[in-house]
Amino acid sequence: MAAGGAVNLAAALARLDAPYRPGIVGHYNDNKLAVVKVDGEFVWHSHADTDDFFLVLDGRLTIQLRDRDDVVLKAGELYVVPAGVEHCPKADAECHVLLIEPRGTVNTGDAGGPLTAPEREL
Amino acid sequence: MAAGGAVNLAAALARLDAPYRPGIVGHYNDNKLAVVKVDGEFVWHSHADTDDFFLVLDGRLTIQLRDRDDVVLKAGELYVVPAGVEHCPKADAECHVLLIEPRGTVNTGDAGGPLTAPEREL
Numbered sequence: 167m168a169a170g171g172a173v174n175l176a177a178a179l180a181r182l183d184a185p186y187r188p189g190i191v192g193h194y195n196d197n198k199l200a201v202v203k204v205d206g207e208f209v210w211h212s213h214a215d216t217d218d219f220f221l222v223l224d225g226r227l228t229i230q231l232r233d234r235d236d237v238v239l240k241a242g243e244l245y246v247v248p249a250g251v252e253h254c255p256k257a258d259a260e261c262h263v264l265l266i267e268p269r270g271t272v273n274t275g276d277a278g279g280p281l282t283a284p285e286r287e288l
Numbered sequence: 289m290a291a292g293g294a295v296n297l298a299a300a301l302a303r304l305d306a307p308y309r310p311g312i313v314g315h316y317n318d319n320k321l322a323v324v325k326v327d328g329e330f331v332w333h334s335h336a337d338t339d340d341f342f343l344v345l346d347g348r349l350t351i352q353l354r355d356r357d358d359v360v361l362k363a364g365e366l367y368v369v370p371a372g373v374e375h376c377p378k379a380d381a382e383c384h385v386l387l388i389e390p391r392g393t394v395n396t397g398d399a400g401g402p403l404t405a406p407e408r409e410l
Contacts, residue, residue, distance in 0.1 A: 172359050172367045194341045194368050194388060219316045221343075221386075223364065237294050242345065245294045246316050264343075266316060266388075 175201055175223055178288050179262050186281050188265060188273060189288035198285065200265045207256040211275035216268050218247040225261030230254040297323055297345055300410050301384050308403050310387060310395060311410035320407065322387045329378040333397035338390050340369040347383030352376040 173191045178201045182189055185205035192199040204227055220229065221244040229237040229245055232252035237245045247253045255263075274282045295313045300323045304311055307327035314321045326349055342351060343366040351359040351367055354374035359367045369375045377385075396404045 172361055172365050175364050175366065192366065192368055194339050195371075195390075199341075199366070199368070217316050219321075239294055242297050243294050244297065244314070244321070246314055246321075249317075268317075 173199075175262075175264060179203065179223070181288055185260065186273070187283050187286075189286060191288055193269070194266070196269055197266050198269050198271075200267070201288070202263050202265055204255055204257040204261045204263055205259070208254055209274055209277050209279055209281050210252055210254040211277035212250055212252040213247075213267070213271060213275045214250055216271060217249050218253070219264075219266035220245050220247070220255070221264040223262040223264055225257060225259060227261045227263060228256050230256060295321075297384075297386060301325065301345070303410055307382065308395070309405050309408075311408060313410055315391070316388070318391055319388050320391050320393075322389070323410070324385050324387055326377055326379040326383045326385055327381070330376055331396055331399050331401055331403050332374055332376040333399035334372055334374040335369075335389070335393060335397045336372055338393060339371050340375070341386075341388035342367050342369070342377070343386040345384040345386055347379060347381060349383045349385060350378050352378060 178191045182203050185203045188200040188202040190198045190200045222239040222241050224241050227239045239245055300313045304325050307325045310322040310324040312320045312322045344361040344363050346363050349361045361367055
């Protein structure tokens with residue numbers, strides 16, 4: 167990505183080699199803008215101090231929420247998980263998502279574990 | 289829009305009656321998520337204290353930047369105008385955009401004028 171330039175999200179996604187390994191494509195104020203491939207089930211987790219923005223670009227994403235109905239998103243649909251709400255994304259087939267979270271947010275939140283991915287720029 | 293629910297951006301855009309009249313579809317922390325139709329040229333303006341997030345959902349958007357090359361975006365492409373950079377969006381045909389700005393940000397920034405639109409929820 168050219169620093170500060172236009173970002174083609176499909177091209178950025180094509181550079182991702184595995185699900186649940188987000189790539190940062192830019193920043194908006196103190197937030198990172200990242201693309202991620204979702205395939206299979208993630209891990210239940212929450213972020214105490216921040217909402218979590220999901221916009222589906224391709225495919226179908228289910229966001230499971232603790233003690234609430236699942237939210238099912240298809241391309242062109244977004245959902246913001248409120249701060250502190252435990253959630254677990256999953257997809258039956260590869261799904262492409264734009265994420266927005268504050269810089270430094272850990273993808274697995276309070277859960278940690280093997281799916282924790284380092285922040286990396288694409 | 290159901291408060292806190294999934295947002296279908298195309299359905300939200302279909303409820304907009306005029307260009308440059310954004311409709312808020314949700315919030316992410318202290319930011320508003322809004323859709324807007326762009327058609328024709330907006331007004332040159334800047335936001336001293338915040339970046340300005342643009343994601344094109346449909347059509348083609350040109351973001352003119354003072355003393356820099358234009359940024360041209362098509363569907364699936366995003367650009368973040370840095371804080372303080374004077375810019376002027378334009379489109380030769382109707383174009384659909386997702387905007388993210390801090391709550392309370394005025395669409396015309398420091399310029400004001402007749403294109404200034406009130407914040408409104410869709």
